Amino acid sequence: MQAGEGKLTLVVIGVGLIGGSFALALKRAGKVGRVIGVGRSAANLERAIELGVIDEASHSAADAVRHADIVLVATPVGQMARVFADIAPQLPAHCVVTDGGSTKSDVVALMRTQLPQQLAQCVPAHPIAGSDLSGAVAAQYGLYDNRRIVVTPLPETAQAAAALVRELWQACGARVYEMSAAEHDAVFATVSHLPHLLAFAYVDMIVGKADGERCFDFAATGFRDFTRIAGSHPEMWRDIALANRDALLAELDGYRAALDSLRDELASGDAAALTARFERAREARHGWHQKFLRGNA
Amino acid sequence: MQAGEGKLTLVVIGVGLIGGSFALALKRAGKVGRVIGVGRSAANLERAIELGVIDEASHSAADAVRHADIVLVATPVGQMARVFADIAPQLPAHCVVTDGGSTKSDVVALMRTQLPQQLAQCVPAHPIAGSDLSGAVAAQYGLYDNRRIVVTPLPETAQAAAALVRELWQACGARVYEMSAAEHDAVFATVSHLPHLLAFAYVDMIVGKADGERCFDFAATGFRDFTRIAGSHPEMWRDIALANRDALLAELDGYRAALDSLRDELASGDAAALTARFERAREARHGWHQKFLRGNA
Numbered sequence: 001m002q003a004g005e006g007k008l009t010l011v012v013i014g015v016g017l018i019g020g021s022f023a024l025a026l027k028r029a030g031k032v033g034r035v036i037g038v039g040r041s042a043a044n045l046e047r048a049i050e051l052g053v054i055d056e057a058s059h060s061a062a063d064a065v066r067h068a069d070i071v072l073v074a075t076p077v078g079q080m081a082r083v084f085a086d087i088a089p090q091l092p093a094h095c096v097v098t099d100g101g102s103t104k105s106d107v108v109a110l111m112r113t114q115l116p117q118q119l120a121q122c123v124p125a126h127p128i129a130g131s132d133l134s135g136a137v138a139a140q141y142g143l144y145d146n147r148r149i150v151v152t153p154l155p156e157t158a159q160a161a162a163a164l165v166r167e168l169w170q171a172c173g174a175r176v177y178e179m180s181a182a183e184h185d186a187v188f189a190t191v192s193h194l195p196h197l198l199a200f201a202y203v204d205m206i207v208g209k210a211d212g213e214r215c216f217d218f219a220a221t222g223f224r225d226f227t228r229i230a231g232s233h234p235e236m237w238r239d240i241a242l243a244n245r246d247a248l249l250a251e252l253d254g255y256r257a258a259l260d261s262l263r264d265e266l267a268s269g270d271a272a273a274l275t276a277r278f279e280r281a282r283e284a285r286h287g288w289h290q291k292f293l294r295g296n297a
Numbered sequence: 298m299q300a301g302e303g304k305l306t307l308v309v310i311g312v313g314l315i316g317g318s319f320a321l322a323l324k325r326a327g328k329v330g331r332v333i334g335v336g337r338s339a340a341n342l343e344r345a346i347e348l349g350v351i352d353e354a355s356h357s358a359a360d361a362v363r364h365a366d367i368v369l370v371a372t373p374v375g376q377m378a379r380v381f382a383d384i385a386p387q388l389p390a391h392c393v394v395t396d397g398g399s400t401k402s403d404v405v406a407l408m409r410t411q412l413p414q415q416l417a418q419c420v421p422a423h424p425i426a427g428s429d430l431s432g433a434v435a436a437q438y439g440l441y442d443n444r445r446i447v448v449t450p451l452p453e454t455a456q457a458a459a460a461l462v463r464e465l466w467q468a469c470g471a472r473v474y475e476m477s478a479a480e481h482d483a484v485f486a487t488v489s490h491l492p493h494l495l496a497f498a499y500v501d502m503i504v505g506k507a508d509g510e511r512c513f514d515f516a517a518t519g520f521r522d523f524t525r526i527a528g529s530h531p532e533m534w535r536d537i538a539l540a541n542r543d544a545l546l547a548e549l550d551g552y553r554a555a556l557d558s559l560r561d562e563l564a565s566g567d568a569a570a571l572t573a574r575f576e577r578a579r580e581a582r583h584g585w586h587q588k589f590l591r592g593n594a
Contacts, residue, residue, distance in 0.1 A: 128515065183508075187508065187511055187512050190503060190508075191512050191513070191516040192517070192520065195523040197563075198495060198523075199523060200575050200578040201552070201556050202492065202495065202555075204575075204578040206488070207577050207578070215487045216585045218425065218445060218484050219489075219589070220425050222489055222529075224589060225526065226495075226522070227492075227582050228519070228582075229519045229523055230579060231586065232519075234572050235572060237571075238568055238571045238572045238575060241563055242568060249560065249563060252560050255498070255556075256557075258499075259495075259549065259552075259553060262494060262498050263550075263553075266494075266538055266542055266549070267546060271539060274535045274538060275532060275535045278497045278529075278531035280501050281498075281499075281500040281501040281504070281527045282497075282500075282527060282528050282531055284503065284513070285527045286528055289521065
């Protein structure tokens with residue numbers, strides 16, 4: 001805490017959509033006093049200061065965390081090993097470390113390797129607010145209103161550390177859920193990582209077709225929505241896929257089995273089985289969408 | 298033609314989004330005089346008259362076409378065999394028959410079976426304006442503005458018949474393309490039918506999972522868009538899948554091969570291959586979307 005203020009000093013490592021919006025929300029909620037942004041791009045940090053997303057900029061994560069009460073590591077997961085290693089020697093004993101990565105088992109493993117003496121301070125988390133936007137200009141007030149945050153504390157995590165992270169996300173307007181890192185990764189392999197792979201594979205398949213250009217010419221709104229996530233960031237999704245490889249391989253195998261059985265139904269002209277499958281899917285999709293609309297209303 | 302008017306009498310068999318919007322557009326364009334709607338639901342036909350979509354209603358396709366200049370069969374493809382059989386004996390020699398089905402090889406086959414003496418009058422077509430809406434209330438002005446229509450004339454189709462269908466769709470504001478029924482079905486298997494099957498299979502796979510409910514709880518906007526088409530009409534898509542079975546089986550096999558190779562890349566941790574695949578997909582998706590936005594602007 002900063003003396004006389006009662007407000008936390010927040011260090012955001014990686015000032016983009018996720019980290020920047022967290023800072024903006026916590027400032028508005030009066031939860032943080034000073035925000036120090038850390039990043040490699042001087043231009044991005046300057047822009048972040050101009051936009052009021054951060055108060056100070058630093059190129060050194062180690063320097064920045066020395067006076068921190070809470071650190072959010074919002075870099076791509078691929079950079080987190082280095083970030084954790086950098087901050088480990090300078091991290092104050094009371095300071096809580098959380099992250100914004102889309103996969104959690106790998107982040108937990110990195111924390112165990114790089115912050116083995118500080119696991120009580122570690123609270124891995126995944127704010128579900130994906131977007132292709134990047135940079136400080138993407139930071140926005142209200143990004144987390146009513147969004148879901150999954151926290152996956154370690155067995156070693158101190159209750160108070162987990163409670164602080166929950167409190168801060170709630171102050172951002174988010175709904176906080178807790179599960180194990182393995183449970184998290186299985187769920188997100190299913191509902192997020194697998195569909196990204198399916199969409200990438202689908203669009204890439206058309207690229208390889210002899211009549212691919214003509215196919216694209218006649219693609220319409222169903223194609224547009226189905227393939228939107230194939231426009232996602234290649235390196236980010238490569239990292240997510242590799243980070244969550246085991247869960248994702250299991251999902252791919254399950255999906256292939258489903259496709260094989262659908263193919264059999266189609267090949268044998270089993271109209272009843274096709275109808276039943278499509279009806280189950282439509283009913284589930286409809287029920288999900290109603291709930292999703294209510295949840296985001 | 299109706300004497301003294303120079304306007305065509307249009308019979309729409311199946312008065313819903315596709316047929317009703319065609320009637321509205323042609324009335325506004327001054328291309329048709331009288332519109333007779335044919336359907337099984339008296340309530341729907343009454344509503345269509347109230348809404349000004351049709352001028353007269355009939356439960357008998359055979360009766361209705363006796364004074365027709367142009368007939369649009371806009372029923373599900375599964376009903377077209379009966380419709381073609383019904384109208385065959387009563388079809389005036391000058392009357393052009395077209396349809397709005399999403400598959401074309403099967404419609405061509407039905408025309409060959411049911412209208413063998415009238416193939417010169419037959420112009421199969423596919424207006425690309427899919428929607429889950431149904432019934433006369435779904436009919437709307439402007440539905441076809443800038444939309445694509447694929448016509449797939451038979452070798453036997455008279456030039457004048459094809460020209461009339463093109464002219465009418467252009468009068469609706471649509472852009473008309475021509476290809477063979479087989480080419481059409483291959484293209485739409487790729488860009489429309491396959492993704493519907495992939496989305497149905499994906500959502501249904503989650504339904505079958507032990508942690509399916511929790512998965513749905515954490516599904517977000519990427520899931521929402523990817524699965525939108527899994528909310529499509531089960532019977533309609535069963536019919537489309539079966540009607541375009543051969544092309545669709547080939548697509549499913551191609552897609553499985555693509556998934557298998559992606560799985561290999563993931564299993565072996567081939568980051569470069571994953572990145573290259575995702576980049577090809579993103580670039581193609583981005584290029585497609587820019588073109589799509591321009592095309593629909």
